[in-house]
Amino acid sequence: MWKKIIKNETLVIKAERKLKEISQSFNNYNETDCSLFLGQAGFVLFKAYYSKHNEHPNNSKAYVQELFDYFENPDDLNFSFGIAGILHALHHLEKEDFFDFDDNISDFDYSIFYEYISNDRSLDFLHGNTGVVFSLLEQKIDSKYDYLFDAWLASIDKIQENDPDFLKWKVGFTLSKDEKPIEGYSFGLAHGVPSIIIILLKLFDRKKEFKLLKYLRKSIDFLLSVQYESSSDFYFPTQMVNDVKTESNLAWCYGDLGVAMSIYLYAKYFDKRELVDFALEIFTKHSSKRDFLTYTVVDASICRGSVGIAHIYARMYNYTNIELYRETAEYWYGITLEKAEYLDGIAGYKQFHGKDVPLVNEFGLFEGVAGIGLSLISAISNIEPKWDNTLLLS
DSSP: OOOOOOOHHHHHHHHHHHHHHHHHHEEEHHHHHHTTSSSSHHHHHHHHHHHHHHTTOOOOOOHHHHHHTTSSSSOOOOOOTTHHHHHHHHHHHHHSSSSSSSSSSGGOOGGGGGHHHHOSOOOOTTSSSHHHHHHHHHTTTOOGGGGHHHHHHHHHHSSSOSSSSOOOOOOOOOOSSSSOOEEEEEETTTTTTHHEEEHHHHHHHHSSSHHHHHHHHHHHHHHTTOOOOOTSSSSSEEEEEEEEOOOOSSSSSSHHHHHHHHHHHHHHHOOOOHHHHHHHHHHHTTTTTTOOTTOOOOOOSSSHHHHHHHHHHHHHHHHHOHHHHHHHHHHHHHHHHHOOTTTTTTTTTBBBTTTTTTOBOOOOOTTTHHHHHHHHHHHSSSOOOOGGGGOOOO
16 A cells, blocks of 8 residues: 655645646646647546546546547657657546447557567656567557567667667767767666666566567666766766766756665565665765755756655655655645745746746656656655656656
8 A cells, every 4th residue: 555655734725725726727737639648648647636636526537539530640659759758648537447449459550669679779657669569568568569679689789889788878868958869878767778687687577588678788787887986966977978978967858766676576576685775875865965955956847856856755655654754745746835935836846947948837747747746646645646657756
């Protein structure tokens, strides 16, 4: 049973009020974006869980129909902004008995993903073929589509470097707004090695193949090999370019917390006690980092912000029953409520999209109020946030 996080009654009252504001803000929702990342798919998930929390009827059926309509003229296939993410949301809504769809999702023709999975060379979770594979795994698609998973493994074979010890690959990214893309290694849960480890683990759970076991071992070994020296405030970089490791931070998308989660899930699955202890060491060390200005917690969102940190610690508390993690999560939920400070924001919230860029109003799951609201629900109730498999946390 999920154990709620916030014990401070004042915070509980504030969270309830904020949830009501977030719910009411969707009365003015007129976006056409159907995506999981920023659009309607995240909003529908919030509405479903909020109706369960309040024991009120779920009135988002019209928006669900728009998600089905999206399949007729999709913009993309990926997890963040395309079909894969919307399918994931719809499957979750049906699996958790929020809806009983007339259209059978299991009849979907998943073969449309083959070319995309085969040709993508980023191995990106949010925006590339890895997120598509994750969506298919979570939907437990028929074994006749296993060739899609083989295509993903083949794409790893194409891009990985010829290294006998490590599974590693370079991707293109920019370190600042004005720089040209450069190649390096990414260690974020949103885009890099930690997400590959978790999804390889999910695929291994489906089909126990030696190749998957080898890739898991080589990817976890590569991740462990890039730790900072012991004098650092953090354990792992966010990226590494030409052997130079970039600064780390506290967030869901990049930083030690996502890395530690991937190590923890891997170690628990294979019963590797030393690695479990190492992951817990990371979570414990960062439980003392409670200065959101020093640690560049730029907004309240799941992706880069305070509620992402809170939710990771909430999940770890429920995995381990370590009280320090509950207290840490409660602290960051308090910061999340404080960050609702903008009169022209959505329920007071605005999202960070980069330095020298104005803050933006967002409704979505990863960077908007839908994600903030979903996490607050599980913080003040015993409703398990099963939706957080979307974040690779369960």
